[in-house]
Amino acid sequence: xxxxxxxxxxxxxxxxxxxxxxxSDLALSVxxxxxxxxxxxxxxxxxxxxxxxxxxxxxSAPPPxxxxxxxxxxxxxxxxxxxxxxxVRADLQMTTESQLGVGGSxxxxxxxxxxxxxxxxxxxxxxxxxxxxxRTVLNAVPADPAVMQTLLxxxxxxxxxxxxxxxxxxxxxxxxxxxxxxxxxxxxxRPVG
Amino acid sequence: xxxxxTLKRVxxxxxxxxxxxxxxxxxxxxxxADYLDxxxxxxxxxxxxxxxxxxxxxxxxxxxxxxxxxxxxxCKFFTQKTTTSEFAVRFFNHAFSQQYQYSRSAQLQIQMxxxxxxxxxxxKS
Numbered sequence: 313x314x315x316x317x318x319x320x321x322x323x324x325x326x327x328x329x330x331x332x333x334x335x336s337d338l339a340l341s342v343x344x345x346x347x348x349x350x351x352x353x354x355x356x357x358x359x360x361x362x363x364x365x366x367x368x369x370x371x372s373a374p375p376p377x378x379x380x381x382x383x384x385x386x387x388x389x390x391x392x393x394x395x396x397x398x399x400v401r402a403d404l405q406m407t408t409e410s411q412l413g414v415g416g417s418x419x420x421x422x423x424x425x426x427x428x429x430x431x432x433x434x435x436x437x438x439x440x441x442x443x444x445x446x447r448t449v450l451n452a453v454p455a456d457p458a459v460m461q462t463l464l465x466x467x468x469x470x471x472x473x474x475x476x477x478x479x480x481x482x483x484x485x486x487x488x489x490x491x492x493x494x495x496x497x498x499x500x501x502r503p504v505g
Numbered sequence: 506x507x508x509x510x511t512l513k514r515v516x517x518x519x520x521x522x523x524x525x526x527x528x529x530x531x532x533x534x535x536x537x538a539d540y541l542d543x544x545x546x547x548x549x550x551x552x553x554x555x556x557x558x559x560x561x562x563x564x565x566x567x568x569x570x571x572x573x574x575x576x577x578x579x580c581k582f583f584t585q586k587t588t589t590s591e592f593a594v595r596f597f598n599h600a601f602s603q604q605y606q607y608s609r610s611a612q613l614q615i616q617m618x619x620x621x622x623x624x625x626x627x628x629k630s
Contacts, residue, residue: 332528336535339571343539350566392569429595434588441583446525448532448576452569455544460567463544464551474553480543481550484566488559 331400335448338398342450346393347480354487356388361491396450406440522615525578529619536571543568576619585610 364382415431475485547568554563586609593602 332525332532336532339532339536339573340539342571343543343568346569390565396571426597430593432590432592434590436589437587439583439585439587441581443579443581444521444525445579446576447579448529449574450536450571451574453572454569455567463548464564466548475549479549480546481566485550485553488554488557488562491559491562 331402331444331446335398335400335446339396339448339450342393342396344480346452347484349391349393351483351487353388353390354484354491358487358491360386360388392452394452396452398446398448398450400446402444404440404442407437409435409437411435519615522578522580522617525580526576526617526619529573529576532576533573536573540568540570572621573619574621577616578619579614579616581612581614583610583612 411433412435413431413433415429417430418428420426475482479485547566551560551563554560588605588607590605591602593600595601
């Protein structure tokens with residue numbers, strides 16, 4: 313019984329080691345979820361721009377100042393995961409029970425009948441409980457402007473190319489294309505008011 | 506036997522806790538690797554966006570690094586063993602019984618916090 317309990321708990325502790333991987337998998341999903349939210353934002357922005365464009369004729373696109381005011385007032389909000397809390401809990405409970413019972417009776421029939429009954433029982437119950445809780449707080453740290461500027465400058469020097477199919481930003485690029493198909497604001501901009 | 510089990514479990518618990526705490530570093534390494542991949546792919550995307558005339562818009566979607574700020578690890582272990590024995594004798598109209606119950610338990614809880622402590626970049630002496 314003791315060996316079984318030890319093996320069970322050894323397995324439980326081994327399984328605990330999968331928890332950090334589970335947490336980091338969830339954390340990686342946050343980055344993916346952020347990209348999806350970005351795509352959704354651009355799609356909503358495109359839908360919004362389409363609605364605005366429908367108010368104007370095909371030849372006259374919305375003036376930039378009006379467009380800017382409308383964007384400020386009604387444009388869809390962009391959401392970002394700034395803080396993520398991942399909480400993983402694992403519980404194990406095991407109960408073992410064993411019982412032993414012995415009984416006997418003795419009858420003597422001289423000169424009158426005598427009956428003696430005796431019994432003995434032993435019961436052992438063992439309860440094991442183990443629990444683990446991991447609470448991880450993830451913060452999104454915005455890109456360092458200096459580093460990113462250097463990175464983007466280096467990218468700017470390279471010629472523009474088609475995005476590979478396995479690029480994570482493919483969906484965002486598609487949303488951009490829809491956005492770009494809308495009529496551009498007319499120029500020159502008129503002063504506000 | 507239960508005492509041995511408890512002792513072994515307590516030792517395993519400590520090892521499990523240490524291991525879980527050390528795994529925070531591995532988590533961060535995985536996140537960092539993903540961020541580097543993300544940045545590389547964003548760079549390609551930005552090249553495309555810039556050539557298509559969306560450079561300024563694309564810049565708003567710069568990837569942000571996910572950083573494990575704090576991780577709390579808590580482990581609990583509890584064990585209890587109860588033994589009950591009963592002896593009974595019946596003789597004529599008399600009965601005698603003796604019951605004995607023995608219970609012992611052990612409980613252990615360990616909590617650990619792993620927090621990020623940003624260090625300044627090393628300077629040349």
